[in-house]
Amino acid sequence: xxxxxxxxxxxxxxxxxxxxxxCAQDMNHEYMxxxxxxxxxxxxxxxxxxxxxxTAKGEVPDGYNVSxxxxxxxxxxxxxxxxxxxxxxxxxxTKNYGYTFGSGTRLTVV
Amino acid sequence: ELKVEQNxxxxxxxxxKNYTIYCNxxTTSDRLxxxxxxxxxxxxxxFVLLSNGAVKQEGRLMASLDTKARLSTLxxxxxxxxxxxxxxxxxxxxxxxxxTFGKGTKLSVIP
Numbered sequence: 001x002x003x004x005x006x007x008x009x010x011x012x013x014x015x016x017x018x019x020x021x022x023c024a025q026d027m028n029h030e031y032m033x034x035x036x037x038x039x040x041x042x043x044x045x046x047x048x049x050x051x052x053x054x055t056a057k058g059e060v061p062d063g064y065n066v067s068x069x070x071x072x073x074x075x076x077x078x079x080x081x082x083x084x085x086x087x088x089x090x091x092x093x094t095k096n097y098g099y100t101f102g103s104g105t106r107l108t109v110v
Numbered sequence: 111e112l113k114v115e116q117n118x119x120x121x122x123x124x125x126x127k128n129y130t131i132y133c134n135x136x137t138t139s140d141r142l143x144x145x146x147x148x149x150x151x152x153x154x155x156x157f158v159l160l161s162n163g164a165v166k167q168e169g170r171l172m173a174s175l176d177t178k179a180r181l182s183t184l185x186x187x188x189x190x191x192x193x194x195x196x197x198x199x200x201x202x203x204x205x206x207x208x209x210t211f212g213k214g215t216k217l218s219v220i221p
Binding site for chain 1: 114119141143158160200208209210211
């Protein structure tokens with residue numbers, strides 16, 4: 001049982017480049033989330049999904065897009081990366097009260 | 111909008127001492143979580159508190175919830191070096207599946 005798997009684990013982008021972060025869960029969870037973690041800021045919610053085909057904005061959605069075409073996958077896209085998007089990104093999923101977090105993606109935009 | 115405030119943000123304590131981390135939240139919440147994070151790692155779930163007066167203990171850590179005061183505490187008993195980490199609390203808004211995190215408390219236990 002893999003839980004929540006994030007790919008890639010590390011990535012360096014140049015300003016203006018695009019990329020997609022993949023989150024996959026094998027627990028049949030309905031709810032999935034993307035958070036970013038910056039020093040001294042805790043985790044802040046970017047976007048979330050309450051089921052296949054649905055997405056919603058969180059606290060800091062600007063500059064990101066998401067898609068949930070399949071229940072087990074939640075994709076986070078950066079269309080034109082900016083240095084301010086340098087961060088560690090965590091995906092999480094839940095069905096009831098227990099949240100499972102992925103191992104994180106460390107993204108650096110130069 | 112639910113806001114979560116933790117204090118202190120930094121805590122340096124000697125081994126063997128006791129201390130408490132506080133987590134205040136601004137609006138009605140129906141669940142409160144405590145997580146531990148080691149440097150470069152993901153979040154490890156410590157406690158889930160679902161009702162007023164809930165108290166949970168695991169080893170040297172004990173968490174409690176007072177929904178009337180909108181306050182949760184994480185009490186550390188007889189600290190040891192292995193407890194050095196960053197601790198986060200997170201609250202879920204009533205009727206919402208979103209979690210709002212505090213900024214974290216970086217705990218350093220000094221021998």
